[in-house]
Structures are given as C-alpha cells and as structure tokens.
Amino acid sequence: MKNKELLKVTGLSKSFGGVKAVNNVSFTLYEGESIGVIGPNGSGKSTLINLITGFIKPDSGTVIYKGRNITGIAPNRAVNLGIARSFQMVRPFYNMEAYKNLIIPLYSPRVKKQLQGGNFGDRDEIAIQLLEDVGFERESQIPYKLTGSLPHGYLKRLELARCLCLEPDLVVLDELFSGMSMSEVASTVPILERILQEGRDMIMIEHRIRELFRIVNKVICLNFGKKIAEGTPEEVMNTKEVKEAYLGSEGESIA
Amino acid sequence: MKAGYRKERIDRGIKARADDIFAISSYREILYLTGPRILAVLALLIYPLLTDVTGAYWQTVAFIACIIALLTLSWNFLFSVGLVSLGQAYFFGVGAYFTGFFDRTIGLPPLYSIPLATVAGAILCTIIIYPVLRLRGIYFALITFALPLFLMRIIEATGYLGGTEGISGLQRLPGITFSLYVTVVIVLAVTFIFLRLFDTDYGLVLRAIHDNDMSVLAGGLNVQLYKAQAVFIAAMPATFAGALMTLHYRIVGMPAFAVEYSILPLTAAVVGGTGTFAGGVLGAFILVPFSELLRAFGTLRIVMYGIMLLFFVVGLPEGIYRFAQRKYFQFERIVPLEEKADEK
Numbered sequence: 001m002k003n004k005e006l007l008k009v010t011g012l013s014k015s016f017g018g019v020k021a022v023n024n025v026s027f028t029l030y031e032g033e034s035i036g037v038i039g040p041n042g043s044g045k046s047t048l049i050n051l052i053t054g055f056i057k058p059d060s061g062t063v064i065y066k067g068r069n070i071t072g073i074a075p076n077r078a079v080n081l082g083i084a085r086s087f088q089m090v091r092p093f094y095n096m097e098a099y100k101n102l103i104i105p106l107y108s109p110r111v112k113k114q115l116q117g118g119n120f121g122d123r124d125e126i127a128i129q130l131l132e133d134v135g136f137e138r139e140s141q142i143p144y145k146l147t148g149s150l151p152h153g154y155l156k157r158l159e160l161a162r163c164l165c166l167e168p169d170l171v172v173l174d175e176l177f178s179g180m181s182m183s184e185v186a187s188t189v190p191i192l193e194r195i196l197q198e199g200r201d202m203i204m205i206e207h208r209i210r211e212l213f214r215i216v217n218k219v220i221c222l223n224f225g226k227k228i229a230e231g232t233p234e235e236v237m238n239t240k241e242v243k244e245a246y247l248g249s250e251g252e253s254i255a
Numbered sequence: 256m257k258a259g260y261r262k263e264r265i266d267r268g269i270k271a272r273a274d275d276i277f278a279i280s281s282y283r284e285i286l287y288l289t290g291p292r293i294l295a296v297l298a299l300l301i302y303p304l305l306t307d308v309t310g311a312y313w314q315t316v317a318f319i320a321c322i323i324a325l326l327t328l329s330w331n332f333l334f335s336v337g338l339v340s341l342g343q344a345y346f347f348g349v350g351a352y353f354t355g356f357f358d359r360t361i362g363l364p365p366l367y368s369i370p371l372a373t374v375a376g377a378i379l380c381t382i383i384i385y386p387v388l389r390l391r392g393i394y395f396a397l398i399t400f401a402l403p404l405f406l407m408r409i410i411e412a413t414g415y416l417g418g419t420e421g422i423s424g425l426q427r428l429p430g431i432t433f434s435l436y437v438t439v440v441i442v443l444a445v446t447f448i449f450l451r452l453f454d455t456d457y458g459l460v461l462r463a464i465h466d467n468d469m470s471v472l473a474g475g476l477n478v479q480l481y482k483a484q485a486v487f488i489a490a491m492p493a494t495f496a497g498a499l500m501t502l503h504y505r506i507v508g509m510p511a512f513a514v515e516y517s518i519l520p521l522t523a524a525v526v527g528g529t530g531t532f533a534g535g536v537l538g539a540f541i542l543v544p545f546s547e548l549l550r551a552f553g554t555l556r557i558v559m560y561g562i563m564l565l566f567f568v569v570g571l572p573e574g575i576y577r578f579a580q581r582k583y584f585q586f587e588r589i590v591p592l593e594e595k596a597d598e599k
Contacts, residue, residue: 055469079475087473093466096459103456104463108475123456166475 003031005064006201007170012051012061021047023225024061029170034202036212036233039222040245045205046088048222049172052203053085054078065170080110084168086159088175088205094148098136101147101158102127105165114167127165134161135187153184160191171195171202177211185211209237221245265586291583295533296443303435313544314431318503320543321438325496326520327527327535328445332489335453335530336482337465339392342399343493344516348406350376350494355422355507365426369498376494381487388482391468403512410509421508425501434503438496442536445492449532452488461485519543522560526567528574537576 007029014022022044029035037045050056052063054075063071070078079085084105093101105111106123132138134157142154150158156176163171173192177185185208192215196202206212213219213233221229221242228241236242267287279285306314326343333340353372357363363371387398410416417423428434452458460481463471468478501507519542520535527538545563549556571578 053473055472074477075472076475076477079473084475085473087469091467091470091473093463093470095466096462100459101463103459104471104476105474107456107460110475162470162474 003033005029006031006033006066007052007203008062008064009052010062010064012048012063013059014047014051014056015059020225022051022058022222025222025225025227026061027220027227027230029201029203031201032199033218034196034204034216036216036219037203037205037222038207038209038212038219038236043222043245044225045222046174047225049085049174049203049205053083053172076108079108079166079168082110082166082169083172084163084166084170085172086156086163086174086176088178090152090155090159092147092155092158094146096147097144098147098150098154098158099124099127099131099143102130102161102165105162108166110166130161130164131158133164134158134191135184136161152179153181156180157184157188160188164195169200171200173202173204173206175205175207177206177208189214259592260589261592263588263590265588267584267586299439299443303432303439306432311431314435316544316547318431318435318438320540321435321442322496322500323519323523323543324442324536324539325438325445325492326516327523327539328442328449328532329489329491329493330520330524331530331532331535332449332485332492334524335465336461336485336489337391337468338388338482338485339396340399340517341396341521342401342403342517343520344403344512344514345399345406346376346380346490346493347497347500347516348403348512349380349490350497351501351507351511352410352416352497353379353494354498354501355425356416358425358502359422365428365502369495369502372498373491373495376497377487377490380490380494381483384486385483388479388486400517403514403517407509407512417508419509421506423506423508425505425507427505428502431503434499438499441492441495446532446536519546522564524574525564526575528576528578531574531576534574534576538574541575 005028009028010026012022012025013020025044025048027035037048039045047056051058051061054070054073054077057072061071062069065078065081065083068081070081073081092098093104103123106126128136128138128143131143136143136154136157142150147155147158156179160173160176163173176188176192180188189211192202192204196215202216204212204216217232219229219231219233219236220227221236221239223241223245228245229236229239231239279288302309302317303314326347329346330340330343350372353376354368357368357372358365361368383402384399387395390398411419453462460471460476463474464478464481464485471478471481497511501511520539523538523542524535525538526542527534527536546556546560549559552559567574573581
C-alpha cells in the first residue's frame with residue numbers, strides 16, 4: 001500500500017513565447033519517497049521546479065501539496081508551507097559573512113514559529129551549527145569569511161544549508177552537484193541521505209546519474225518539456241525514449 | 256614608486272575575526288577607535304553655539320547641510336535595501352506639505368505638527384509607492400524620479416494646498432540656532448539608529464534584499480512587505496527634514512518638490528560613499544558648503560558639480576568615507592619585492 005500523497009502535479013504546462021518549456025507534466029510524490037529529475041540540457045527541469053516552488057506561474061495544470069492547491073502560490077508562502085529549494089546558479093548574499101547568510105531563512109515566519117519555546121535562541125549559533133552540518137569546518141575561519149571570497153563548492157553547500165534552515169518537508173535541489181569537485185560530491189551524498197532519513201522528501205535535478213541513483217528511489221526523465229519516462233532508476237535507464245534522448249536515435253527511427 | 260619595491264598594506268591589529276569585533280587592550284586603542292566619532296559628534300554639537308564667530312549665514316548653510324544630510328541618510332537606507340531613489344524630493348515635499356496643511360487648517364503648534372507630519376508623510380509615501388515596489392533597479396528609480404514632479408503638477412493643476420502660491424505665514428520657530436540644533440541632534444540620532452538597525456537580524460534581512468531578493472524569497476520572507484517597511488523607515492528622516500524646513504522658512508510651496516532635493520542627496524551619497532550612513536552625512540557636509548562657496552561662479556556652479564561627480568564616480572567610486580576608513584585602519588609601507596631566487 002502506498003503512503004499518503006505529498007505532492008501531486010497534474011498537467012503542468014508553461015511556455016515562453018513559442019517554446020513549450022514544460023508540456024503537460026504530471027507526477028505524484030508520496031511521503032517517504034524521493035524523486036530524481038533527469039533530462040538533457042534545456043529539457044525543462046529547472047522550469048518544472050520553478051513552477052512547483054512558485055517562482056514561475058504555470059499556464060495550466062495544478063500543483064497539490066499536502067492536499068492543498070498551491071498552484072501559482074507566492075514563493076515565500078510555498079517555503080512557509082515546507083517546500084525549500086536551492087538554486088542551480090548559486091544566489092548567496094555576497095556582502096555578508098557566510099554564516100550570516102543563514103540568518104535570513106532563520107528569520108522567516110516558518111522558523112520563528114517552530115523555534116518558539118525550543119532551546120534555540122541565538123540565530124548566529126544555529127547558523128554556525130547548520131554550516132557545520134553541511135561541511136563548513138566549525139573551528140576554522142571559513143564560516144566567518146565574506147561569502148564573496150568562498151570557493152564555489154562551499155557556495156553550493158551554503159545553498160543546501162539554507163534549505164535545511166527552514167526545516168522543510170520537501171527539499172527541492174536544482175543541480176546541487178554541478179560545479180562541485182569529486183570529493184565534495186562524495187562528502188555531500190551522506191548529508192543528503194541523512195536528510196532523507198530525517199523523514200524529509202526530496203526532488204532532485206541532477207546530471208550525475210550515479211550519485212543520483214544512490215539517493216532517489218524514483219526517476220522522471222524530461223525531454224523537450226515532456227515527461228518521457230517514469231519509474232525506478234533501472235526501468236528509466238532501459239526505456240527506449242530515454243536512451244534516444246541522451247544518445248540520439250538510431251537509423252530506423254529517422255526513416 | 257621605485258622599481259623593485261611595492262606598497263604593503265597591513266590591518267592594524269585591533270580587529271579580531273570580523274570587521275566589527277575588536278580586540279582592545281589599552282585606552283589608546285579605545286581612543287583610536289572612538290576618537291574620530293567623538294570628534295565628529297562634538298564638532299556637530301558645538302558648531303550651532305558659535306553663531307557669533309561664524310555669523311548667521313554659515314549657520315544657515317550648516318542647517319541646509321543637515322537637511323541634505325537627513326535626505327542622504329534616507330537615500331542610503333533605501334539603497335541598502337536595493338531601492339535606488341532619484342526622488343528624495345518626493346519624501347521631502349510630502350513632509351513639507353503635511354506640515355503646512357496641519358499648521359494652516361488645524362493650527363497645530365510646531366511641537367505637534369512636525370512629528371505628526373513626519374509620520375503621516377511617511378505613511379502616505381509608503382502607500383503611494385507600494386504598488387511599484389516590485390520594480391527593481393532603473394525602473395524603480397524612474398518612478399521615484401517622476402513622483403515629485405507628479406505631485407507638484409497635481410498641486411499646480413488643482414490649486415489645492417495653496418496651488419502655485421503655496422501656504423505662507425506659518426507659525427514661527429525660535430530661530431536659526433534652535434532649528435540647527437534640532438536637526439543636528441536628529442541627524443546624529445538617525446545615523447546612530449540606522450547603523451544599529453542594520454546590525455540586527457532585521458537589518459540583515461534588509462541588506463539581503465539588496466544583495467539578492469530571489470534568495471530572500473526562497474528563504475521564506477515576504478520581500479514586498481520588508482521593502483514597504485524599509486520605505487516607511489527611510490521616509491521618516493526625509494519627511495522630518497521637509498517639515499522642519501517648512502516651519503523654519505514659514506512657507507511651503509511647489510519648490511518643496513524641486514529636483515534639487517533629489518539630486519543633492521544623491522550626489523552627497525556618491526561623494527561620501529553609497530551605502531554608508533556616516534559617509535552620506537559627511538558627503539552632505541562637504542557638498543553643501545562647497546556649493547555655497549561656488550555661488551560666486553553663478554551658473555558655472557552646475558558645471559563644477561558635474562566635474563566633482565565625474566571625479567568621484569570615476570576616481571573614487573567607494574566614496575570618501577570608505578577611503579578614509581581604509582587608510583585609517585591600515586599601515587602602509589614600502590617594502591622591497593622578494594627576489595625571484597628566494598621563492599625557490
């Protein structure tokens with residue numbers, strides 16, 4: 001028997017001018033599941049996430065989250081319902097110390113409500129703790145450095161930490177691993193596994209298939225805005241359309 | 256500089272970990288840190304008492320400088336939240352007209368009409384500007400540039416609030432020393448409050464909107480709401496400036512929306528360093544007396560302004576304040592370049 005539906009996306013579409021970036025995509029995320037979204041460049045993966053998290057309003061289709069229609073909701077309200085996202089292109093606050101970046105999400109209504117009566121008082125302290133969780137060495141200078149001076153791998157993990165600040169129920173990661181070194185990826189995978197074990201669900205866009213398949217238990221493949229495959233990682237990789245999307249079609253299909 | 260030498264810059268050893276945490280070990284270091292601030296505050300507090308030495312003219316110049324300083328503080332606050340304003344005259348004029356209105360129609364004494372005009376003006380400014388708050392950068396700047404002109408024409412066309420003649424014969428304030436002292440105290444207080452505010456977590460959120468508003472949205476905060484709050488807070492020094500100026504000259508008219516009140520704070524902010532509150536005040540106190548000295552040149556004054564702006568934008572984009580701060584906190588010395596052979 002399946003768990004409760006956490007997120008149900010039905011017939012989601014969005015076009016930019018003549019380009020159908022996302023075309024009639026539907027899928028369902030059950031509680032306790034994690035979904036990976038793969039697809040060639042420009043296949044609409046990021047747009048799909050932007051539609052779900054409210055950064056772009058869809059042309060048609062619905063997004064149901066915890067039984068509630070959140071189609072076209074304001075991004076900040078989506079966050080306060082428990083959907084936290086990271087950006088593919090990092091968007092930190094460059095003019096602050098790294099740990100100060102986390103004060104902003106910690107200031108959100110969601111966290112304020114949850115932390116009331118808890119043993120968290122000092123936001124600076126929680127921020128440093130969270131940074132330590134994603135691999136900022138606590139005793140070093142790194143959390144106190146100006147964000148603009150940090151290497152890209154740290155900025156990516158800062159994005160992750162910003163999601164974790166919000167105590168989300170659904171974590172949406174947009175190509176977290178892109179731009180990370182092999183060792184950074186290797187050290188980030190356990191963090192993601194731990195997030196899943198804490199009972200949070202996850203939607204991950206990723207190009208690093210091997211790491212992705214270690215984390216998620218269901219995969220959606222997009223191509224030209226359309227969903228061309230859905231299922232377990234093995235099923236999806238053996239689908240003809242997916243192979244064609246990635247490797248190009250063979251002779252007979254052209255003819 | 257001689258070949259083979261380079262300039263070395265070293266931070267003085269009183270900063271620990273971050274820019275705002277100091278490790279102080281002696282009274283001299285405390286003096287070193289607080290000295291410039293105390294001097295500036297003392298100078299501002301003593302100057303209004305020196306009427307006999309300076310003459311009333313230079314007291315009035317200082318008063319105008321304070322008014323521009325308040326507008327610059329307001330500009331810097333908006334800038335720190337990512338809102339570039341080209342229309343400080345909008346806030347100034349609204350504050351001015353509210354005072355005139357309260358004074359003429361209700362007959363409120365200055366003690367009440369000034370604070371009331373400050374708050375009511377700030378509220379009205381925020382309400383008018385709220386719909387365009389989602390605009391960013393140059394688009395927002397254009398709207399703010401148009402707003403004072405827009406209000407000015409409304410008053411001209413409808414003849415309401417005195418129309419082209421304005422409202423004159425308002426109640427009298429005790430005199431220039433009083434006006435100057437009030438503005439000086441307010442300038443100092445506003446600078447202090449703004450600096451403190453930006454150190455709190457709330458201020459951090461405002462700074463974050465300047466850096467990247469999408470990220471703030473992703474952090475679960477209503478950017479629009481925070482921007483509106485920022486406009487309200489930033490409007491208050493400007494509406495206060497308008498209110499005080501109105502009562503000081505006992506007249507309010509369409510010149511309250513003059514472009515001068517938009518351009519001078521902007522220039523002062525650039526000269527002092529955009530985004531620095533103390534720098535903006537410094538800029539105003541440099542710019543206003545400077546422009547008075549240039550009065551002899553007549554219209555050529557504007558050319559001088561242009562040259563000055565050009566110099567600061569190109570030559571010293573960080574502004575006087577940040578430049579001076581950097582020099583003050585660093586040792587500089589000439590050291591020989593290491594020989595290539597040594598590196599191996």
